[in-house]
Amino acid sequence: MRHLVRFASASRERSPSDHFLNTNSQPMPLLVVGSVAFDSVQTPTAKRENVLGGSAVFFSYAASYFTSVRLVGVVGEDWPAEHTQLLQARKIDTAGLQVVPGKETFRWSGKYLPNMNDRETLEVHLNVFGEFDPVLPDDYRHAKYVFLANGSPKVQLKVLEQCTGAHLAVADTMDLWIETEHDELMELLTRIDGLVLNDSEAKLLTQDENLVSAGQKVREMGPKFVVIKKGEHGAMFFSEYETYVLPAYPTPDVVDPTGAGDSFAGGMMGYLAEKDNFEPTTLKEALAYGILVASFNVEDFSLDRMQRIEREDLEKRMRDYRQMLSF
Amino acid sequence: MRHLVRFASASRERSPSDHFLNTNSQPMPLLVVGSVAFDSVQTPTAKRENVLGGSAVFFSYAASYFTSVRLVGVVGEDWPAEHTQLLQARKIDTAGLQVVPGKETFRWSGKYLPNMNDRETLEVHLNVFGEFDPVLPDDYRHAKYVFLANGSPKVQLKVLEQCTGAHLAVADTMDLWIETEHDELMELLTRIDGLVLNDSEAKLLTQDENLVSAGQKVREMGPKFVVIKKGEHGAMFFSEYETYVLPAYPTPDVVDPTGAGDSFAGGMMGYLAEKDNFEPTTLKEALAYGILVASFNVEDFSLDRMQRIEREDLEKRMRDYRQMLSF
Numbered sequence: 001m002r003h004l005v006r007f008a009s010a011s012r013e014r015s016p017s018d019h020f021l022n023t024n025s026q027p028m029p030l031l032v033v034g035s036v037a038f039d040s041v042q043t044p045t046a047k048r049e050n051v052l053g054g055s056a057v058f059f060s061y062a063a064s065y066f067t068s069v070r071l072v073g074v075v076g077e078d079w080p081a082e083h084t085q086l087l088q089a090r091k092i093d094t095a096g097l098q099v100v101p102g103k104e105t106f107r108w109s110g111k112y113l114p115n116m117n118d119r120e121t122l123e124v125h126l127n128v129f130g131e132f133d134p135v136l137p138d139d140y141r142h143a144k145y146v147f148l149a150n151g152s153p154k155v156q157l158k159v160l161e162q163c164t165g166a167h168l169a170v171a172d173t174m175d176l177w178i179e180t181e182h183d184e185l186m187e188l189l190t191r192i193d194g195l196v197l198n199d200s201e202a203k204l205l206t207q208d209e210n211l212v213s214a215g216q217k218v219r220e221m222g223p224k225f226v227v228i229k230k231g232e233h234g235a236m237f238f239s240e241y242e243t244y245v246l247p248a249y250p251t252p253d254v255v256d257p258t259g260a261g262d263s264f265a266g267g268m269m270g271y272l273a274e275k276d277n278f279e280p281t282t283l284k285e286a287l288a289y290g291i292l293v294a295s296f297n298v299e300d301f302s303l304d305r306m307q308r309i310e311r312e313d314l315e316k317r318m319r320d321y322r323q324m325l326s327f
Numbered sequence: 328m329r330h331l332v333r334f335a336s337a338s339r340e341r342s343p344s345d346h347f348l349n350t351n352s353q354p355m356p357l358l359v360v361g362s363v364a365f366d367s368v369q370t371p372t373a374k375r376e377n378v379l380g381g382s383a384v385f386f387s388y389a390a391s392y393f394t395s396v397r398l399v400g401v402v403g404e405d406w407p408a409e410h411t412q413l414l415q416a417r418k419i420d421t422a423g424l425q426v427v428p429g430k431e432t433f434r435w436s437g438k439y440l441p442n443m444n445d446r447e448t449l450e451v452h453l454n455v456f457g458e459f460d461p462v463l464p465d466d467y468r469h470a471k472y473v474f475l476a477n478g479s480p481k482v483q484l485k486v487l488e489q490c491t492g493a494h495l496a497v498a499d500t501m502d503l504w505i506e507t508e509h510d511e512l513m514e515l516l517t518r519i520d521g522l523v524l525n526d527s528e529a530k531l532l533t534q535d536e537n538l539v540s541a542g543q544k545v546r547e548m549g550p551k552f553v554v555i556k557k558g559e560h561g562a563m564f565f566s567e568y569e570t571y572v573l574p575a576y577p578t579p580d581v582v583d584p585t586g587a588g589d590s591f592a593g594g595m596m597g598y599l600a601e602k603d604n605f606e607p608t609t610l611k612e613a614l615a616y617g618i619l620v621a622s623f624n625v626e627d628f629s630l631d632r633m634q635r636i637e638r639e640d641l642e643k644r645m646r647d648y649r650q651m652l653s654f
Contacts, residue, residue: 114536115536116536116537209441209442209443210443210579210581211559211577212577212578212579213579216579230560232538233557233560233561233574234560234574236577243577244577244651245574245575245577245651246574246652247560247561247572247573247574248572250538250539250563250570250571250572251539252537252539252540252543254537281654284654285654288654322654324571324572325573325652325653326652326653327608327611327612327615327649
């Protein structure tokens with residue numbers, strides 16, 4: 001809050017007249033590149049088979065409450081048209097969703113422990129996602145707001161190189177890449193503006209058990225800001241000038257946490273793209289919107305809860321959330 | 328925030344003219360009954376042997392920033408006079424601290440896991456605390472603000488019966504009592520105004536893994552309000568009308584978490600006694616003060632960090648905390 005943070009990545013085009021703060025309030029389109037999947041989920045009380053999932057799907061749907069979204073992903077020929085229609089109905093541009101004939105869509109299955117925070121992955125079939133080598137449509141390359149959903153840092157770097165117009169590039173990562181593509185991940189961290197990762201990943205990446213110092217260490221690896229997702233405990237933000245934490249919205253109805261982190265990132269990036277600025281006050285509001293979108297997402301399987309809410313539901317919960325944090 | 332909550336326990340004296348809201352701002356004395364101990368603490372990077380500890384000690388010291396405190400506890404003849412002087416220097420009334428000749432003081436030793444949140448108890452020597460049967464000095468019986476620190480619910484009930492002037496009686500508990508004195512604990516819950524417990528204890532008591540619904544269930548067991556302490560993740564509040572969560576103050580300097588929960592309760596109760604009211608807005612402020620006092624306490628062993636701070640340090644951190652939560 002004390003300083004304006006100006007993000008600039010020398011490797012990407014930016015005209016001298018680019019403004020840090022947007023003075024007109026036209027939402028900017030938001031580009032996301034990531035997985036599109038069929039999820040099979042078991043919780044202590046229920047299960048769902050082959051429901052719509054994937055990081056880019058949860059992200060896109062969450063972001064679509066704030067701005068138009070361009071989704072880049074890949075699916076097999078088993079992908080039903082109604083899933084595409086569901087996304088398009090929220091004005092998500094699926095021109096970048098490639099369908100590969102003769103192949104199957106990425107499948108993930110997992111089982112949540114009774115605490116609903118920890119989970120065990122039962123099966124992963126990468127299928128067509130295993131060879132995902134995204135080539136952005138020409139008109140996607142100028143997107144100002146870019147999110148590289150969880151995926152191989154090698155692929156994330158290749159996408160970033162195509163994003164010649166990015167003003168704000170943010171990535172997610174996971175323990176697998178920290179362990180298997182460490183060098184590429186470290187290279188990525190010097191090239192992006194923001195990184196979103198969860199608490200155990202931040203500890204793994206820094207070998208530091210204190211989340212406050214872990215977050216600061218990740219930021220020193222390159223990104224201008226870092227967000228640590230803490231699941232039911234909210235999220236922490238780190239920049240050169242600020243460290244803060246916001247709690248999760250307390251919901252008793254946690255049905256399925258799958259996609260909560262991607263929904264969080266979608267809400268956050270969607271709000272930034274809507275406002276078309278990323279000054280500290282906007283970033284904090286964006287973090288709060290991310291938390292609230294995620295709080296809805298966990299209230300049912302897949303996108304089921306999200307399909308039943310409108311922007312006004314988010315605004316209502318935001319009023320409750322602000323009230324909760326004011327004293 | 329929507330309703331004023333009026334706490335009334337029929338079993339305790341209260342004149343018809345008692346006001347829920349205090350109009351004069353005279354701080355009320357605060358009574359605490361609990362353990363006084365020598366702690367031996369190991370963390371991943373340091374250790375301390377036989378330092379000043381115990382729930383009533385951490386509580387009293389934390390509360391002393393806000394109001395005068397009357398401490399009731401018991402020690403052996405190995406208790407050094409300088410410990411008593413340390414407490415008295417902060418205007419903690421130790422008239423209720425009984426010294427039993429020929430006996431030893433309660434000793435606890437524990438070891439923290441690398442995450443600094445979980446710990447293993449290595450040794451417990453109850454010594455003189457094992458026969459603790461507190462008899463309150465006459466002038467303590469009229470205390471309006473009472474805290475029953477963690478201890479046997481049987482003993483807590485006996486103390487409560489002596490607190491004929493209590494307007495706000497709050498208790499702490501732990502897993503041991505949930506398992507071994509369940510009936511007495513359930514009786515206690517119908518007699519107190521507030522309960523403070525940690526997250527794993529709330530889950531154990533309710534057999535519910537969702538903290539939001541667990542907190543609501545504990546409240547339905549009797550107390551007018553329940554506070555769940557989440558360690559590094561802050562604290563949750565539950566009343567009939569409100570559920571909210573406040574995050575911990577993000578400190579990178581966690582040296583020793585011992586006494587954090589008791590310091591939290593001391594800060595909370597101390598602020599309520601200072602304000603002499605427990606309306607919803609005061610309770611939320613009290614929760615925040617509890618969080619901030621605890622955030623100082625963990626920054627060194629025993630009371631070492633607390634001895635280096637004044638009320639103004641708390642107020643400064645409170646300004647940062649309010650800033651952190653405003654957007």
